[in-house]
Amino acid sequence: GVAMPRVDLSRADLRGASLEGAQAEAGCFQGAQLRGARLRGAGLRYGEFDNACLDECDLSGCDLRGAQLADALARKASFVGAALDSSQMPRADLRGADFSDAAVTHADLSRAQLGAARFSGASLQGSKLHRADDAGALWGTANLTGVERTDRELAAAEDFTAARPR
16 A cells, blocks of 8 residues: 555545555544545554544554544444554444444543444453443444443433522
């Protein structure tokens, strides 16, 4: 693949682009439009994808360790067999994404939307799923050892607002 270390493609329109096997470690893709892009096997370690659109992207086999995906849209994206260890995905919309056989250890998926996402064979050991919306997520044979979650009662307590005295 093409070597593009520390490339700045923030806010770039890369819809449908083929960047398979590209080596863009620590690249900046903040706010980029990557809908339907093919990044299979790309080296994107420590990449910045905050607020990027990765809907329907093929990120299978990618190295996304330590990547930043806060507030990213990755609906129906494929992360099959990808390395996402220590990645940060708070508030990401990952509905319908496929994380089968992916390594997602010690990652932060707090407040992420995970409806219909597939995690069969994935390892999420030590990851944070605080207040993640995982209704309808398919966990299958995922390893969830040490995963931190917020239970419904605690969430209700966090959201509690006392009535104002009259």
